[in-house]
Amino acid sequence: MKPVSDRGSYSVTEAMFHSFLRSWGLLRQAQDPYFAQFGISASQWGILRVLQRAALKGETELPLKEVSERMLIQPPSVTGVVDRLERQGFVKRSPSKTDLRVRHLSLTPQGQKLMAKVLEGHGQRIQSLFAGLQPHEQETMLGLLKRMEAHLHTVISPQSGNGT
Secondary structure, three states: OOOHHHOOHHHHHHHHHHHHHHHHHHHHHHHHHHHHOOOOOHHHHHHHHHHHHHHHOOOOOEEHHHHHHHHOOOHHHHHHHHHHHHHOOOEEEEEOOOOOOOEEEEEOHHHHHHHHHHHHHHHHHHHHHOOOOOHHHHHHHHHHHHHHHHHHHHHHHHHHOOOO
8 A cells, every 4th residue: 555645636635535524523423422411412512502602792692594504504404403402491492573584593591501511521521632632733733724614615605606
């Protein structure tokens, strides 16, 4: 088997892509038990975190579509997760005062308490997940991921207006 650097740039790019996907999958597997101890899934956590961050900025409720956009997923995918969160008492849906088609989402007091509990150990948990990298490697990785994110925004921007 040839070393990665001898395979050509396409192969390196493909290997990097697969490694990125495997790493993402492993991060999710590592986090699932953490969230499960609080009775939520990673998807539920994502929605709760979007709402909590919005509330910290003074946005006490968000349109469901806005939550989807901030999570980079389609609204139908969010609906089932929101249904479960609502049944658990962590979020509340309310109609828009200006557009009857729009539903707003907000954290309930119970949801706020849950967030405080999860966040008690969240930072330490994240640090442990990246402990295999030295601090300077984490800085490098962060810089590279931000560049990749910026590039991906340019790739998808032309598509966003044409319905694809």
